[in-house]
Each structure stands twice: as structure tokens, then as C-alpha cells.
Amino acid sequence: MQSIGIQCAIFPSQKTAATQLSFTKQTGHVRSKGTQETVSFTSVSTETTPVGTWRHMSSTPIKASTSGFGPTPVKRPKTELLDEEEIPTNLSEIQQTLDSLYEPGDSVAEPSETSGMDISCDYTDAKYTVFESSLRELFKTCPFCKNNCNVQRRRLGTFVSFCQVCEHCQYTKKWQSQPVKGSTPVGNLQMSAAVYFTGGSFIQMHKICRAMNLQIHHFRSFRMHARMFLEPAIFHKWKMDQQAMFQSLQPLGKIALSGDMRADSPGHSAKYGSYTLLHLDSNKILDIQLIQSNEVGGSAHMEKEGLRRGLDHLESNHLQVDYIMTDRHTQVQKYLSEREIKQYYDVWHLEKGCILWQCILTRMLIVNRQ
Incomplete structure (x- = not known):
């Protein structure tokens, strides 16, 4: 078997960098059509879990442009660090941009990898501030053979996930800090909604979080959340209440x-x-x-x-x-x-x-x- 390191699981790149967790390459098919490429990997594990794939997860929804002719175009992933107006369309330009923005500690998780662990997300569910060192203690040793494990962290804004692999008994465990709906972490969306609906400033909130190294998504993701989710929700709620008032006043x-x-x-x-x-x-x-x-x-x-x-x-x-x-x-x-x-x-x-x-x-x- 051939072991490879993954630099950024968004596009298959010939430039590789070692990470904490290595995957065993079984298939490496590449399907290129405009702006979408995927690479499939199989994780070696003793658990009866489906094949997982690590790809890019965006903090913002992905829209596919419709021209009205032929099949629906392939969706193009958007990164949190790129504004929608600044995202290049050429594949080589995309790869160069991602390489320049890549940070080993800030890799992101794929929704399909964590969808099996998705739990019901309730707004009333309590949230806590947890240190990363405390989280790593939970995945440091294997629960069966007690040996040290390889741990890979993937982060997107307030979202963080860990993949634990034991090289001795091939034990594998995946954990995520919050539910993911579609391609959007619920915590990122709720953070944007809390700032937007209370009339606060996301820039000030971002400064506060950065002052204590509390991870938070970027302002561009906040604006995307506002355009795609929050503002349409406000407009829908206003129209529904307005129509209800009109119906109650008509008999008067x-x-x-x-x-x-x-x-x-x-x-x-x-x-x-x-x-x-x-x-x-x-x-x-x-x-x-x-x-x-x-x-x-x-x-x-x-x-x-x-x-x-x-x-x-x-x-x-x-x-x-x-x-x-x-x-x-x-x-x-x-x-x-x-x-x-x-x-x-x-x-x-x-x-x-x-x-x-x-x-x-x-x-x-x-x-x-x-």
C-alpha cells in the first residue's frame, strides 16, 4: 500500500505536505468538469464504518448558476477566506490561491465525513468554551490498546473536528464539536444570527474573540450568512406577520x-x-x-x-x-x-x-x- 500526506483536501494537487494523519490510498480518481474535482480515500479501521472522504467544507452555502440549457452546472466550493467576487474561475488560479492561503492548523472538515455523526441541533442547546488542549486529551490515547494515536484537527470558524487513528490496532474515531447542516456549521450560523438580530457589530465581536484566541469565522462568511439566511428570514417573517395584520383589519x-x-x-x-x-x-x-x-x-x-x-x-x-x-x-x-x-x-x-x-x-x- 502507498501512504500519502494531504496538504488541503479541496483539489487534488501534486504539491503535498505531511500532516498528523496519513490515509491509505486505495483509489485516486479525478473527475474534472469545470470547477469540481474529488479524490476518494479509504480509512483503515476495525470498525464497520462506511468509507469516509475528507474534502472542503464551506461555512457558506454553495449556489449553482442555472443557465436554463442542459444539466445543472457542477457546484463550485467556496472557501471562508475568499469573497464571492474574488473567487477565481480557472482551476490553476484556484489552486494557487488555496496554496497561498493554506494553514496546516486550519484545515477544514467535509460534511459527508461528519454527516453520520450529525445530531439534532436545537437553539436552546447550551454552548461552552473548551480549550483545544483539553479536547486533545480525549483523543491522545487509544481506548483499547492504550497506545498514542495520530490525531488530526480540522477547523472552520467555531467548528472543530478531530479524527483519531491508532496505528497499532487500527482503531478509528471521528468527533465534531457541533452539527453540520448541508455545508454550514450550525454554530457559525447561530453566531452570525446572534450578532445580526441583536444589532451588534460583527467586527467588534471578531476583535473580542481574537483577543482571547477564541475561534470565529470571518466577516465575509458573516455577510454571506446574512444574505443567504438571516435577511431572507427577516423578510419572510415580516411578510407573514403583515399579511396576518391585514387579514385581522379587513373585517373592521x-x-x-x-x-x-x-x-x-x-x-x-x-x-x-x-x-x-x-x-x-x-x-x-x-x-x-x-x-x-x-x-x-x-x-x-x-x-x-x-x-x-x-x-x-x-x-x-x-x-x-x-x-x-x-x-x-x-x-x-x-x-x-x-x-x-x-x-x-x-x-x-x-x-x-x-x-x-x-x-x-x-x-x-x-x-x-x-
Whole structure:
């Protein structure tokens, strides 16, 4: 038998580097089609376990582009250290990039290798901070012959797995620190969700973890989690709750609303504005419309456009407006009069206007006396 060392189990490379664990090579077929290559290995073991393969596991989901012609293209793995815009498409460029980013202590595990050990993942399942030296003690010696074993560590963000092989009795054991769903470690996704949903900063969280050498995934993986999982989940939850509110308000007839816009910067230089419609009886947000200034020809027109989109959305869901309370925006006044919707002024805006005029008059009186 021929024993080889594996440098990085992503692509079959002619450049090899010894690792702690060597596999016995039984088959070495390479299937090259665009961007996917695999190498199969068989682990020598006394256990009745299926053949395992170590390949690359991404902390982010893998998407296959569909062109609409022929079979679905082969999926291309993405590494945690590469942004999706920076991933090369040429095989030689991919291999050179992976060789330059390779770190022996940060190899990654393959989902198919650990899928047999996958356990049910519950959000309420407690998590603990464990030192690597304490984990290695569990796999240092063979439980049968008590000899020292070869131990290989594979890590991806908060995920870590160990493969223990005894050279004397051929005992093999594989262990992972957390479940893996598809190609994404559950702990990495839950960490991204905890930061995103609490309004925290992943960069600050990353600094804290690095200060105590606590392993965490990269910012690019966090953004991929947000784009692929977290933001679609938020949007889906919002649409479901919004439709439920619409259905509960439909039997009530006409509804009373309050609306106002919030811009990203004060004055007439705002680029984005969000117009919010509030149901006065229940104090619940019914709709939020995001407007960009170049869509409507300037920031001065964003408030009217946001109101128009919100009212159109309510009407498309069979909700009729009895009256609406807004500020004294001139375009809004004209639009509501054309739409024949009763308008009331917000007391806060009236009070702010009265205080403003009172300050102006007071200032004028002081200047005249002087």
C-alpha cells in the first residue's frame, strides 16, 4: 500500500505536505468538469464504518448558476477566506490561491465525513468554551490498546473536528464539536444570527474573540450568512406577520393611520428615506416603504412617493383608509386632497412649529430692544 500526506483536501494537487494523519490510498480518481474535482480515500479501521472522504467544507452555502440549457452546472466550493467576487474561475488560479492561503492548523472538515455523526441541533442547546488542549486529551490515547494515536484537527470558524487513528490496532474515531447542516456549521450560523438580530457589530465581536484566541469565522462568511439566511428570514417573517395584520383589519372596515418619513440625513441632501404607516388603534406598523432619491427626482419628493406606495399596498390588500395623520408637507397635502382622503396634522409637528415661531419672535423682540 502507498501512504500519502494531504496538504488541503479541496483539489487534488501534486504539491503535498505531511500532516498528523496519513490515509491509505486505495483509489485516486479525478473527475474534472469545470470547477469540481474529488479524490476518494479509504480509512483503515476495525470498525464497520462506511468509507469516509475528507474534502472542503464551506461555512457558506454553495449556489449553482442555472443557465436554463442542459444539466445543472457542477457546484463550485467556496472557501471562508475568499469573497464571492474574488473567487477565481480557472482551476490553476484556484489552486494557487488555496496554496497561498493554506494553514496546516486550519484545515477544514467535509460534511459527508461528519454527516453520520450529525445530531439534532436545537437553539436552546447550551454552548461552552473548551480549550483545544483539553479536547486533545480525549483523543491522545487509544481506548483499547492504550497506545498514542495520530490525531488530526480540522477547523472552520467555531467548528472543530478531530479524527483519531491508532496505528497499532487500527482503531478509528471521528468527533465534531457541533452539527453540520448541508455545508454550514450550525454554530457559525447561530453566531452570525446572534450578532445580526441583536444589532451588534460583527467586527467588534471578531476583535473580542481574537483577543482571547477564541475561534470565529470571518466577516465575509458573516455577510454571506446574512444574505443567504438571516435577511431572507427577516423578510419572510415580516411578510407573514403583515399579511396576518391585514387579514385581522379587513373585517373592521375603514382604518385610521398615521404616517411620516425618516431620511438618512437631514435637509434636502438625503439619499434614502423610509416611509412608515402606523395603525392608530392598535399602534402597529402596517407598512414600510424604502425610497431612493434618484427614483423620484430628488429628496424633496421621497415623502410623497413613500406615502403613495404605502397607500397603494394597503388598497391592494382590501384595506380602506378613513383618515391619516401626517405632518404639514405641502406635496402630501395636495396628494391626499386629490385622493380624497381626510388629513389631520400631527400635534407634535404643530407644537414644534409653534415653539419655533415663538423662539423667532422672542429673538426679534430682543434684537429690537437692543
